[in-house]
Each structure stands twice: as structure tokens, then as C-alpha cells.
Amino acid sequence: MNSMIINIFYLVAALLFVLGIKGLTRPKTAVKGNRMAAVGMLVAIVVTLLDKQVINYELVGIGLLIGAAIGVIMATRVQMTSMPQMVAILNGLGGGASLGVAAASYFTVMGSGLSGATLIIANSSIMLAVLIGTVTFSGSAVAFGKLQEILPGQAIGFSGMKFVNLALLVGALITSFFLVTGAADVTTFALLIGLALVLGVTLVMPIGGADMPVVIALLNSYSGIAAAAAGFIMGNNVLIVSGALVGASGIILTQIMCVAMNRSLLNVLFGKMAEAGADTIDADEVYKGKVKSSNADEVSMMLEGAERVVIVPGFGLAMAQAQHAVRELADTLESRGVTVEFAIHPVAGRMPGHMNVLLAEAEVDYDSMKTMEQSNPNFSKTDVAIVIGANDVTNPMAREDKGCPIYGMPILNVDQAQNVVIVKRSLSPGFAGLPNPLFAKDNAVMLFGDGKQAIMDLTAALHEAA
Structure with missing residues (x-):
């Protein structure tokens, strides 16, 4: 052609x-x-x-x-609840494919007799694809393991790990330099791959579950950059363009996630929340004698007099696969003339847009899904806010406690609603490891239990009371 x-x-x-x-x-x-x-x-x-x-x-x-x-x-x-894991795997496969292309091209260039500037340009593209592609591959494998709970979700590392990462990166760059100039052999090439594989692991291991949305977006960007580099190697224009698009959009999305968490990218990569997030706040002091437990019948009575209800989904909803049960509850309320909206925090799930995808799977109307910016001004006019498994993104400490690790992170102001119902298995902390004073507020009640079953019981109670 x-x-x-x-x-x-x-x-x-x-x-x-x-x-x-x-x-x-x-x-x-x-x-x-x-x-x-x-x-x-x-x-x-x-x-x-x-x-x-x-x-x-x-x-x-x-x-x-x-x-x-x-x-x-x-x-x-693959279930919608497992979509973050699948995205992590696809990112890794993209990085692995770029590594494969780069490795094949390296051996081709070795036997081509190229020299001078032509050799340096060719090898530069190859080593860039090898380094980024390999880091993406091993880093995505670790991210998948954390999301799938094969590996512990919390930060894993030790003090000074950032210096180990720096040493690995410097070693990989030095190795790449010798390979680019043609002053190295296959052993050096294998060493570069080994250093990059370890670097991918050590970069992601110290990052806790709370930062997984950022990590996934960043790894997605890495896979795009690696693909663009592979496109240069192959002389394939569409691969260069598509890789650049993925790389740029991934970086933009990463920045959006960092803004949503009020943290810098360096802060996320070096696991500052994990270090600062040790549970220095006494949960007993926050909760003792203040938490009120409720049941489906009592909450249904609260909802009977409501005109406006806001449902706040979190990762607990995804784990319980409660999206369809939540849709049925919303339909029941709307059939009674209640205005129902869904307030979605940018990092409520384990990847950007996770909650939107889950609710869309349950055929929740798109127009009822509101962003944090749209929802927050209206919580003071809300009769009942129902929080399902969303912990850190509703924690008032982010707004009020300057000493806590999540201070300054924009949250959903659900505590400003007239009544708050928190559906949760227990009082266990979220990814940040912090107690949530919302649970002890005067206008809040806890509906303990599995998210899906609790919502189904609540919907049944509403039907019985009709």
C-alpha cells in the first residue's frame, strides 16, 4: 500500500x-x-x-x-467492581509490549552496522522505550496485586527507600548511556531491564491504597509514553500519535487527581500520606459514647419525610456490589416525589470515574450524578445524605484538623445535611487510617452491615411502610 x-x-x-x-x-x-x-x-x-x-x-x-x-x-x-485491576493489567501489558518491540529493535540495530549519530538516535528511542516500558510493566503488576488484595494494600517500604529508588534510576540512566553510545553488550542490556523491573516494584510498593487512583493514572501515562517511543523505533506514525495522546491525557488526569486530594505528585510518589498517616488520633476518644446505631425501619421513617436525598457512593459500595440495590432505592424514593442525586468525589473509588462506571452499569441516570463541586453547595439544603462506604472523602478532619495527614483535601460536605446515614460494616478507618468524626456527629446515625444487604433492607422497609 x-x-x-x-x-x-x-x-x-x-x-x-x-x-x-x-x-x-x-x-x-x-x-x-x-x-x-x-x-x-x-x-x-x-x-x-x-x-x-x-x-x-x-x-x-x-x-x-x-x-x-x-x-x-x-x-x-470481569466485573465492573474489578475494573481498576483490569486497567492496571492493561497498563502493564502496554508497557510489556513496548519493551518487546524495543528489545527486538535493539538486536536488529546491533547487527545493522549503524554508527555515529544514526546509532545514537536509534538507541536513544530504544532505551527510552525499554526503561519506561519495563517500569510500567512491573509497577502495574504491583498495582494489580494491591488492588486484587494479593499484596497488602497499605504502604510497604522502609525509611530511605526513596534513596534506593534514586540509586536504581541513576543506575538505569548510566546503563542506558552506555547502550546508547554502543559501548555495551547484551549483558548490559539485560542489566538495564533488571534495574527497571526492580525500580517499578520499589516505586509502587510504598504507595498506599488511598493513592491508587493517582498511581493508575500515572502508569497509564507511562504506557502511552512507552508506546510513543516504540512508534519512533518502528517508524509508525499512528503509534506515535496514540501513545502521545495516552501519555498526555494520563498526565492531565494524574494532575486532576492530585488536585482532588490536595497533594503534589511528588508527595504521592514518595508516600508522604503513608508516613504521616499513622493512627496517632485515638478512635475511642472520637467515637466513645457518641456513635448512634440505627436500623432499616428507623432510617425508612427518616426518609418518609424527606424531599431531597443525596447518596454518596464509595469503595465500600463497589466491594459490596451494591450499585443495583442503590438504584432500586433511588427509584423507590423518586416514585414518592423525592429528589435523589448522587454526589461523587473524584477519588471515591480505586480509579478515576470508578463510581460513575458502577452507577452507569446499574442504569442510574447520568444527570443525577453530580460532581463534588456541584454537590457541596446543596448539602445544607439536603434532608438526608446516605453515605455508602465512603470514608476519607467525607471526613471533616480534612477541613478542620490542621494536624491530620488529609488536611486540605477537598471533601464532600455531607455533615452539613440535616440527617446523615452512614452504611458501613464497622467503624474501621479508611485508606488514610484515620477515624472519621462524621460518625459521631449529632445529625449522623450508623446503619451497620453489608452495603448491599443494608440498602435492600432499607428499600424493603420503605415498601412496607407505604
Whole structure:
């Protein structure tokens, strides 16, 4: 196929990627945006396969069949509650693919007889793809392990670990320098991969569960940068463009998440919350004699006189898979003329947009999903706020206690509602390891139990009282 025609189709694919990302910025257009991006990827794949540079169509066909089979299984069997884990795995696979391309290109360049500036330029792209791709691969594997609870979710490390990371990074850069100049061999190349693998692990291990949304967004950006570097190696324009888009959007999303947590990226990467978040505040002092337990019947009586109810979903909702039960509760309330909205904090789940995806799966109306900025001014006019498994993002300490690790983090001001119902298994702390004074407020009651069952019991109580 003519190179000009190939590039025209690549431009079409890139345009579809841009429109797809734009569509993903809003819940109403997210499905359409996802489909446009998928069509763009299909165009890119087909055009690449028609390029005469393809050496062996049989191997490519086998790879496509295996990849398609894995993709179909993942798409049909992975629950929405496990979407963060799947995103982590996909980030890692993207990094691993870039590493594979870079490794193959390195051995090709070694035997090509290139020298001078041409060799330096070629090896620079290769080493960039190797370093970033490998870090993404091993870092994403650790993130998956934490999210899947194969590894402990809390920060794992030791004082001075940042210096170990710095030493690994410096070692990887020095090794890359020798490889770029052609003054090294295969052993040095293997050493670079080993250093990068360890660096990916040591970078993510000290980061606790509270920072997983930031980590996932950042690893997503890494995978895009690695893909762009692989595109330079292969001379593939669409891979360069798509990788750059993913890298840029991932960085932007990372920054948005950091702003939502009122923390810098360096603060997250070096695990400052984990270090400062030791439970220095006595939970007994916060809760003793102040927490009021309730039941479904009592809460249903509270809801009978409500005109406006705001539901605040958190990771506990995802763990209990209570999204459908929550939708049924909202439908029941709305059938009685109650205004129901969902207040969603940017980092309420384990990845950006996690709560929106879960609620959309349960066919919750997009217009009823409100951002933190939209919700906070209206909590004072809310009769009942129902918090389901959202802990740190509703903790008043972030607003009031200058000495606590989450101070300054924007939160949902649910404590300003006339009545607050907290659905939770126990008084256990959130990812930050802090007690939540919201549980002890005069206008708050605890509805202890499994999130899904508690909401189902509440909906049943409302029907019985009708």
C-alpha cells in the first residue's frame, strides 16, 4: 500500500482517537467515545496489516486470535467492581509490549552496522522505550496485586527507600548511556531491564491504597509514553500519535487527581500520606459514647419525610456490589416525589470515574450524578445524605484538623445535611487510617452491615411502610 495512503488512514485513526477521548470526558457521550476510539484502533490495525513491511502474516494472525480471545474473556467476565485491576493489567501489558518491540529493535540495530549519530538516535528511542516500558510493566503488576488484595494494600517500604529508588534510576540512566553510545553488550542490556523491573516494584510498593487512583493514572501515562517511543523505533506514525495522546491525557488526569486530594505528585510518589498517616488520633476518644446505631425501619421513617436525598457512593459500595440495590432505592424514593442525586468525589473509588462506571452499569441516570463541586453547595439544603462506604472523602478532619495527614483535601460536605446515614460494616478507618468524626456527629446515625444487604433492607422497609 502506498505510504501516502497509509498515512491518510493513520490520520483518520488519530482523529478518531482524539474524538474518542473527548467523548470519554462526559458520561452521556462515554459509550460513543469508546466506540469511536475502538474504530480508530481497528483502522490502524488493518492499515498496518496491509503495509508490505509485515514479514509473517501467520504469526501476526496467531497473535491477533490469541489477543482477541483474551480481550473477549476479559470484557465479558470481569466485573465492573474489578475494573481498576483490569486497567492496571492493561497498563502493564502496554508497557510489556513496548519493551518487546524495543528489545527486538535493539538486536536488529546491533547487527545493522549503524554508527555515529544514526546509532545514537536509534538507541536513544530504544532505551527510552525499554526503561519506561519495563517500569510500567512491573509497577502495574504491583498495582494489580494491591488492588486484587494479593499484596497488602497499605504502604510497604522502609525509611530511605526513596534513596534506593534514586540509586536504581541513576543506575538505569548510566546503563542506558552506555547502550546508547554502543559501548555495551547484551549483558548490559539485560542489566538495564533488571534495574527497571526492580525500580517499578520499589516505586509502587510504598504507595498506599488511598493513592491508587493517582498511581493508575500515572502508569497509564507511562504506557502511552512507552508506546510513543516504540512508534519512533518502528517508524509508525499512528503509534506515535496514540501513545502521545495516552501519555498526555494520563498526565492531565494524574494532575486532576492530585488536585482532588490536595497533594503534589511528588508527595504521592514518595508516600508522604503513608508516613504521616499513622493512627496517632485515638478512635475511642472520637467515637466513645457518641456513635448512634440505627436500623432499616428507623432510617425508612427518616426518609418518609424527606424531599431531597443525596447518596454518596464509595469503595465500600463497589466491594459490596451494591450499585443495583442503590438504584432500586433511588427509584423507590423518586416514585414518592423525592429528589435523589448522587454526589461523587473524584477519588471515591480505586480509579478515576470508578463510581460513575458502577452507577452507569446499574442504569442510574447520568444527570443525577453530580460532581463534588456541584454537590457541596446543596448539602445544607439536603434532608438526608446516605453515605455508602465512603470514608476519607467525607471526613471533616480534612477541613478542620490542621494536624491530620488529609488536611486540605477537598471533601464532600455531607455533615452539613440535616440527617446523615452512614452504611458501613464497622467503624474501621479508611485508606488514610484515620477515624472519621462524621460518625459521631449529632445529625449522623450508623446503619451497620453489608452495603448491599443494608440498602435492600432499607428499600424493603420503605415498601412496607407505604
